[in-house]
Amino acid sequence: MKIIGLIASPHKEGNTAWIVNKILEGAKEQGAETTAWYFSELDIKPCRGCLGCHKGDRGCVINDDMQKLYAAIEQADAIVLGSPIYMGQMSGQAKIFTDRLFAVISPRFSPHFKEKAAKKKLVLVFNQGNPDSSMFQTYIDYTKHIFEMLEFDVKEVSVITGMRNEPAHERKDLDNALKAVGSSLVSEFRNHSRNNKVESS
């Protein structure tokens, strides 16, 4: 099983990176092949809205690092998208990434990709300074809904709170809880593959 972690934070060693890497660690311990992508190191430009991705089969016409992510997403069985909460929403980096998914979810562009995307599992993991977990719940629920509309199989939405009081790496409670998210992704994938084999035999 291939899992990619997308760290949509400006900080390579910040809370989001630590959190996503913990989930990947849990998955890796169960045998998954994991890769982390740091948006702080990637050049991902905003969608131009040119609809170039609808014309022909060359995909998004912007030649930047999103092309690497399109390829990584296509190969992945599951995606862990981590974002800090900025001004009550996902980071700008995460939003630009989400807009650029337009090129690969369009059925006119690629029905084949859409079919595969439908099977991709997604974990959304947010973190915020504020300790109140209900603070942005409406937005979190809405964002989950958007990714479901984009045909992702949203397995888990976590919101890690209170980062302003204690950074993620100092939080003893997070270690096992986050690793469990990664390991359950792998066990669910295995069970699903096993059931599919039984059904088709």
Ligand SMILES: Cc1cc2nc3c(=O)[nH]c(=O)nc-3n(C[C@H](O)[C@H](O)[C@H](O)COP(=O)(O)O)c2cc1C
């Ligand atoms: C520009 C900016 C806006 C933020 N807005 C919020 C917010 O609306 N609510 C909140 O609880 N935390 C907010 N935070 C705090 C971050 O969500 C928090 O520090 C997070 O852990 C940062 O993750 P990182 O280390 O990956 O950058 C904000 C931080 C910044 C820099």
